[in-house]
Amino acid sequence: ELFHKCISILKENISKQESVHLEKETILSRDYNELASICDDYLRRYENLEDENHLLEKLFENNQSNQIAELVVQSVISSMKYGSNEGVKRFSRLLQIVDLYPNTMDLIANRIHEIPCWMFFDCLYQLTAYLDKPIAIKLYPLIEQIVKLYPQSIVYPFQLSYENLQQTVKEPILKHNLESIHQKLNRSIPMVNEFIEALNELNPQQQYDTWSKELFHLLSVESSSRDLDRLKSHVIRFKETLFVDVMETDEADQSTDKLQTTSVRTLFKNAVEKEIDDLFGKQGELLPNISLGDTRLALGNISLKLKTILQDKSNLNDYSTWFSSRFRQQNRMLDKSSIRELEIPGQYTSKKKPLLEHHIKIVGFDEKILVLHSLRLPKRLTIRGDDENDYRFLVKGGEDIRQDQRIEALFSIMNDLYANDPNCNQSNSAHIAVRTYKVIPMSSKLGIIEWLDNTRPLKDLIEQSYTDAELDIIANQGQHPRKLYQDYVTNAYQKAKPTAKTANNTLMYAELFLSLTKDQVREEFNHIQSVVPADLLRRAYYKIANSHEGFYTLRRQFITSYAVLCTSQYILGIGDRHQSNFLIDTSSGQVIGIDFGSAFNAATIHLPVPELIPIRLTRQLTQLMSPIGTTGLFRATMIHTMNALRDNSDLLLSTMDVFIKEPLMEWMEHALKTSKQVTQNESNVHRSDDTYAKDRIKSARLKLNGVNPAVITGSDLKLNSFLRSSSLKEARRQMEKIVGGDQTENKRAQILVKYAPNRYHRLAVDEQVDCIIDQATDIDILGRSWAGLETFM
Numbered sequence: 001e002l003f004h005k006c007i008s009i010l011k012e013n014i015s016k017q018e019s020v021h022l023e024k025e026t027i028l029s030r031d032y033n034e035l036a037s038i039c040d041d042y043l044r045r046y047e048n049l050e051d052e053n054h055l056l057e058k059l060f061e062n063n064q065s066n067q068i069a070e071l072v073v074q075s076v077i078s079s080m081k082y083g084s085n086e087g088v089k090r091f092s093r094l095l096q097i098v099d100l101y102p103n104t105m106d107l108i109a110n111r112i113h114e115i116p117c118w119m120f121f122d123c124l125y126q127l128t129a130y131l132d133k134p135i136a137i138k139l140y141p142l143i144e145q146i147v148k149l150y151p152q153s154i155v156y157p158f159q160l161s162y163e164n165l166q167q168t169v170k171e172p173i174l175k176h177n178l179e180s181i182h183q184k185l186n187r188s189i190p191m192v193n194e195f196i197e198a199l200n201e202l203n204p205q206q207q208y209d210t211w212s213k214e215l216f217h218l219l220s221v222e223s224s225s226r227d228l229d230r231l232k233s234h235v236i237r238f239k240e241t242l243f244v245d246v247m248e249t250d251e252a253d254q255s256t257d258k259l260q261t262t263s264v265r266t267l268f269k270n271a272v273e274k275e276i277d278d279l280f281g282k283q284g285e286l287l288p289n290i291s292l293g294d295t296r297l298a299l300g301n302i303s304l305k306l307k308t309i310l311q312d313k314s315n316l317n318d319y320s321t322w323f324s325s326r327f328r329q330q331n332r333m334l335d336k337s338s339i340r341e342l343e344i345p346g347q348y349t350s351k352k353k354p355l356l357e358h359h360i361k362i363v364g365f366d367e368k369i370l371v372l373h374s375l376r377l378p379k380r381l382t383i384r385g386d387d388e389n390d391y392r393f394l395v396k397g398g399e400d401i402r403q404d405q406r407i408e409a410l411f412s413i414m415n416d417l418y419a420n421d422p423n424c425n426q427s428n429s430a431h432i433a434v435r436t437y438k439v440i441p442m443s444s445k446l447g448i449i450e451w452l453d454n455t456r457p458l459k460d461l462i463e464q465s466y467t468d469a470e471l472d473i474i475a476n477q478g479q480h481p482r483k484l485y486q487d488y489v490t491n492a493y494q495k496a497k498p499t500a501k502t503a504n505n506t507l508m509y510a511e512l513f514l515s516l517t518k519d520q521v522r523e524e525f526n527h528i529q530s531v532v533p534a535d536l537l538r539r540a541y542y543k544i545a546n547s548h549e550g551f552y553t554l555r556r557q558f559i560t561s562y563a564v565l566c567t568s569q570y571i572l573g574i575g576d577r578h579q580s581n582f583l584i585d586t587s588s589g590q591v592i593g594i595d596f597g598s599a600f601n602a603a604t605i606h607l608p609v610p611e612l613i614p615i616r617l618t619r620q621l622t623q624l625m626s627p628i629g630t631t632g633l634f635r636a637t638m639i640h641t642m643n644a645l646r647d648n649s650d651l652l653l654s655t656m657d658v659f660i661k662e663p664l665m666e667w668m669e670h671a672l673k674t675s676k677q678v679t680q681n682e683s684n685v686h687r688s689d690d691t692y693a694k695d696r697i698k699s700a701r702l703k704l705n706g707v708n709p710a711v712i713t714g715s716d717l718k719l720n721s722f723l724r725s726s727s728l729k730e731a732r733r734q735m736e737k738i739v740g741g742d743q744t745e746n747k748r749a750q751i752l753v754k755y756a757p758n759r760y761h762r763l764a765v766d767e768q769v770d771c772i773i774d775q776a777t778d779i780d781i782l783g784r785s786w787a788g789l790e791t792f793m
């Protein structure tokens with residue numbers, strides 16, 4: 001009754017406002033958003049089968065769920081019509097609603113023309129992901145309008161979806177529309193495909209690795225069952241991809257493709273062509289009987305040769321000639337046709353109508369690139385803009401960065417909530433925002449990320465603060481903390497299982513929970529910490545600052561920005577927060593989070609060694625906050641930001657729900673691929689679970705309801721597939737016990753007792769934050785964590 005009364009009052013209020021012919025867009029958009037929020041909150045709880053579902057079933061009896069869904073659609077579109085930014089953020093949810101409630105499809109089709117097409121820019125990745133669904137027919141006029149007016153806003157989202165959908169769309173009208181959009185974009189901005197291909201050529205190692213995996217797949221069947229035609233074409237593609245650089249470079253005849261071979265490809269061809277021909281045959285004649293083992297050995301050697309060739313290659317033309325040759329031709333080509341110039345990516349937003357004449361166009365590229373020495377050797381590319389400025393991007397090949405793009409979008413929503421919250425807006429709470437950056441996925445294996453100037457990885461900043469004497473002790477006396485920690489883990493397992501010869505990570509770390517007492521863990525962990533100076537990060541900040549006053553300013557910026565980041569990442573369940581996944585802005589002291597491969601608590605649920613810390617709050621970080629530590633500005637900022645998110649949880653949950661259930665996205669698989677913990681064999685134990693999305697939304701709702709973090713972590717541990725075997729049942733029980741804490745020492749345990757037996761009690765914001773900090777700083781957990789997290793730092 002209360003629900004229906006609330007809906008009735010809001011509808012009556014909206015009707016009154018619309019009957020008055022005055023400028024009341026702000027009031028109307030607010031009321032429509034409130035109506036959408038209330039209805040959608042109940043609708044999502046009903047869909048996700050949450051605990052109170054028996055009450056929701058009664059609420060939605062007699063097919064009322066369809067009526068509520070229609071009300072959500074009408075309200076969101078009306079709020080967008082009145083210019084609401086919140087309405088824009090809710091539109092992606094409508095795509096989901098149409099999929100679940102087909103009766104709402106015509107509502108969208110009949111009203112979508114009321115909204116300017118540029119207001120849909122922020123949800124283009126979601127729009128294009130639905131082009132194989134029934135709603136695609138209704139969306140086609142909108143997408144066609146965007147393609148016509150703003151093709152460069154949609155080209156990358158569309159290319160990404162097209163890669164996945166071109167083979168899966170079967171219905172003739174949908175396939176026709178998909179190909180029509182593809183052709184129109186190609187005619188309008190043909191350079192985009194070349195640009196994407198040229199960016200791919202910056203990553204020959206990833207091209208080779210992808211090719212090798214596909215070859216192993218083709219060879220994995222019995223010799224008599226092998227598809228020889230596919231195998232031969234696959235070997236030919238290897239030579240075309242990695243021996244030559246196919247780019248249009250003949251300025252006298254634009255219809256001629258000339259084979260331009262870069263230095264990397266020339267060297268690689270000279271080094272391995274004979275080896276490839278000897279292995280497969282020049283025409284692939286040896287493929288029918290080749291063994292998988294011989295192939296794996298040979299290709300491993302070839303991979304090492306490629307890595308040697310790629311060392312110290314920092315000229316753009318070493319990888320691809322397109323970047324220089326194509327832009328020498330651009331002006332003449334533009335004079336001859338209506339081809340659009342290529343814009344620097346990432347300039348479109350739903351917050352304002354674009355002025356295309358002010359958009360920055362690409363006029364060239366710096367000939368030097370910076371190769372980062374991480375796993376996939378990403379490259380920093382400098383783009384020259386027609387405004388005479390340089391724009392740097394990190395080109396990531398062999399990686400799917402869609403998840404990072406979605407997480408950055410969620411951070412942007414959070415920043416809007418912080419900006420509108422009075423406590424976060426106080427003058428003494430400046431910079432209450434997560435530092436965000438542009439992430440542009442271009443395919444499932446390629447994307448570019450805005451480069452952040454004046455930043456250094458937290459790990460580098462800390463490690464470069466050792467004195468020579470301290471480094472000597474670490475290097476020459478066997479006192480490296482990472483080695484000491486790994487030895488501690490190994491010794492604990494060997495002592496408990498002296499006859500065991502080998503063990504996987506799950507079994508080894510499980511023994512830390514089964515065999516060691518809290519005092520033993522504390523003693524070992526404190527010993528490892530003792531070889532590391534506690535103030536390395538503090539030294540780094542002193543070095544960056546020009547004065548004592550400068551140090552205090554930088555430290556304050558660090559504390560504030562890190563508190564905001566911790567709150568935001570906690571709600572989104574961002575894990576794998578090792579030191580290299582944080583950047584420090586050396587000009588401001590702010591902290592920036594990067595690489596969100598593990599989201600929505602995946603690090604607890606899907607990794608062989610589950611993470612039990614809700615945020616990273618290790619000694620180097622807390623020492624920089626001293627003498628007050630985590631109890632001062634850090635805690636206060638977390639309380640303000642957590643309060644803002646809890647007060648506006650519906651919009652956040654709605655967007656998370658859309659992203660987690662989004663077609664073409666595989667969050668679980670991505671978490672496994674990006675984790676350094678998971679080996680090939682270990683990853684095979686996982687299977688897709690239809691309940692995953694519902695569980696993740698429930699977990700996020702519990703966090704936003706203020707439930708004790710220990711309870712949430714304990715629930716997630718029960719879902720960890722690596723711990724489901726009967727032999728690990730006791731280890732999981734011990735993990736849950738340690739996560740729950742000790743009543744004599746831990747705030748989270750005391751809070752659990754205080755509100756027993758209701759483990760899901762809604763804590764006050766300050767209680768919730770205290771529990772998060774308590775769990776994150778508990779040595780009993782830190783001393784049993786995965787070595788790669790380096791919790792001793």
